[in-house]
Amino acid sequence: MIRMSRVALVLALAACSGAAPAADLSLSVEIPQLPVAEYHRPYVAIWIEGADQSIAANLAVWYQLRGDHTKWLPDLRQWWRRGGRDLKVPADGLTGATRPVGQHLLKFDAAQAPLAALKPGQYAVVVEAVREVGGREAVRIPFEWPIKAAKRETSKGSKELGAVALSLNP
Amino acid sequence: MKILLVVALTMLTPVISQAARPWLLPSQTVLARSGGWVAVDAAMADDLFSFNQGAMPLDSLAVVGPDGQPVAPQNLAKSRSRASFDLELRLAGTYRIAVADDAVMARWEEDGKPKRWRGTAAEMATGIPANATKLEVEQTQRRVETFVSVGSPSALKAVSGSGIELVPVQHPNDLYAHETAKFRFLVDGKPAKDLEVEVIAGGTRYRDSPDPQTFKTNQDGEIAITWPEAGMYWLEVSLEDEKATVPGVKTRRASYAATFEVLTQ
Numbered sequence: 001m002i003r004m005s006r007v008a009l010v011l012a013l014a015a016c017s018g019a020a021p022a023a024d025l026s027l028s029v030e031i032p033q034l035p036v037a038e039y040h041r042p043y044v045a046i047w048i049e050g051a052d053q054s055i056a057a058n059l060a061v062w063y064q065l066r067g068d069h070t071k072w073l074p075d076l077r078q079w080w081r082r083g084g085r086d087l088k089v090p091a092d093g094l095t096g097a098t099r100p101v102g103q104h105l106l107k108f109d110a111a112q113a114p115l116a117a118l119k120p121g122q123y124a125v126v127v128e129a130v131r132e133v134g135g136r137e138a139v140r141i142p143f144e145w146p147i148k149a150a151k152r153e154t155s156k157g158s159k160e161l162g163a164v165a166l167s168l169n170p
Numbered sequence: 171m172k173i174l175l176v177v178a179l180t181m182l183t184p185v186i187s188q189a190a191r192p193w194l195l196p197s198q199t200v201l202a203r204s205g206g207w208v209a210v211d212a213a214m215a216d217d218l219f220s221f222n223q224g225a226m227p228l229d230s231l232a233v234v235g236p237d238g239q240p241v242a243p244q245n246l247a248k249s250r251s252r253a254s255f256d257l258e259l260r261l262a263g264t265y266r267i268a269v270a271d272d273a274v275m276a277r278w279e280e281d282g283k284p285k286r287w288r289g290t291a292a293e294m295a296t297g298i299p300a301n302a303t304k305l306e307v308e309q310t311q312r313r314v315e316t317f318v319s320v321g322s323p324s325a326l327k328a329v330s331g332s333g334i335e336l337v338p339v340q341h342p343n344d345l346y347a348h349e350t351a352k353f354r355f356l357v358d359g360k361p362a363k364d365l366e367v368e369v370i371a372g373g374t375r376y377r378d379s380p381d382p383q384t385f386k387t388n389q390d391g392e393i394a395i396t397w398p399e400a401g402m403y404w405l406e407v408s409l410e411d412e413k414a415t416v417p418g419v420k421t422r423r424a425s426y427a428a429t430f431e432v433l434t435q
Binding site: 072073077080081086089 | 203204321344346
C-alpha cells in the first residue's frame with residue numbers, strides 16, 4: 001500500500017511537470033587553459049545585472065576557501081562595486097571553491113530563488129574572472145525576462161575567460 | 171640651550187612654510203569585509219606621489235573609524251623624506267585619515283633681524299616678544315586627508331566646522347574612471363561658493379606638465395569632477411580672508427588637500 005502511493009505520487013509529479021515544464025536558465029562557463037609559468041585558478045563571480053547595472057541576483061562566487069583569502073574578493077572589481085562588498089561570505093548556495101580549467105555548467109530554476117524574484121525587464125548575465133598574477137575580464141550576455149522562447153546566446157572572453165553560453169528555456 | 175632651540179626652530183620653519191604639496195598616500199583604499207592592514211605614507215613633496223622632498227609631521231594625525239571612534243596608528247616612523255604608519259582596520263565602513271591643525275604664524279623684526287614663529291593661539295603671548303616690530307601674524311587652518319573603506323563605504327559628515335572641509339556627495343572610495351563625482355566644500359561649516367579647486371593626477375614625474383584640472387565651487391559649494399582615468403589623484407583648495415578667530419589676528423589662511431583613488435571600471 002505504501003509502495004503504491006509512492007508510485008502514485010511520482011506519477012502525479014511527472015504529470016505536473018509534463019503539463020508545465022519548469023522554465024530554466026542555464027549557463028556554461030569555460031575557464032581556459034593558459035600558457036603561463038605561474039597559474040592559479042581564477043576567482044569568478046557570476047551574477048544577473050539589472051538595467052541600472054545593479055546586481056539583480058547573485059548566481060555564483062568562486063574563491064579560495066582555504067585560509068583567509070576573502071581579502072582578494074575586491075579584485076572582482078565590477079562585482080565588488082555593484083554589491084559584492086555588501087555580501088557576507090561564505091553564503092549558502094552561492095559561494096564555492098575555485099574551479100579548474102574546463103567547462104562548468106550552472107542551472108537555475110526560474111521558479112526558485114534567486115530567479116523567482118526577478119521582475120520582467122532587460123538584464124544581462126555577467127561573468128567576471130580575476131587571476132592571481134594574471135588579469136581580469138568580464139563577459140556580458142544580455143537577455144529579457146521572463147523567458148518567452150527558447151534561446152541560446154554565446155559570447156567569448158579573450159584571455160581570462162573562454163566560451164560563455166547562456167541557454168534560456170521557457 | 172635657548173639659542174640652540176631658536177636655531178632649531180628657524181631651521182624647521184621654512185620646511186613648514188614652503189609650499190610643497192602635502193599628501194597622505196594609502197597602500198590601498200578598498201578592503202574586503204574581513205578588514206586588514208593599510209600602510210600610509212605622509213610627505214610634503216611637489217612630485218605626486220614621490221616622497222623626494224620632506225616628511226610630513228604627524229603630530230596632528232587623527233584617524234576616525236566608521237563608528238566615530240579614534241583608531242590608533244601603529245608602527246609610526248619618520249624618515250627624512252616621509253613619515254609612515256600602519257592602521258589595522260577591523261570594522262566595516264569608512265575611515266577618515268586626517269592631519270589637521272589650527273595654528274598661528276608670525277613674522278617680525280627683532281633688533282633689525284627677521285624672526286618667525288609658529289604655534290598655537292594659546293602660546294602666542296609667550297612665542298611673540300613684546301618688542302617685535304613689523305609684526306605680521308596670521309592664522310593657518312590646514313587639513314590633509316585620505317579615506318579608506320572596509321566593505322561598503324559609509325557616510326562621511328563634516329567634522330570640525332572650522333577651516334575648509336570636504337563633504338562628499340560622491341563617496342571618496344566610490345570613484346571610477348570616466349565617471350563624474352560631485353564634492354561639496356564647506357568653509358567654517360557652511361557651503362562655500364567660488365573656491366578654486368585644483369585636481370592633479372599622480373605620476374607627475376612622467377608627464378611634461380602637471381596638467382591640473384581646475385574647478386570653481388558653485389553656490390552649493392560643489393564641483394563635479396570627471397576622472398579621465400584610473401589612478402591616485404591629489405586635490406587642493408585654499409583661501410585667504412580676514413576671518414581669523416584668534417584674538418588680535420586678522421588674516422586667516424585655510425587649506426584642504428586630499429588623496430583619492432579612482433578605480434578602473
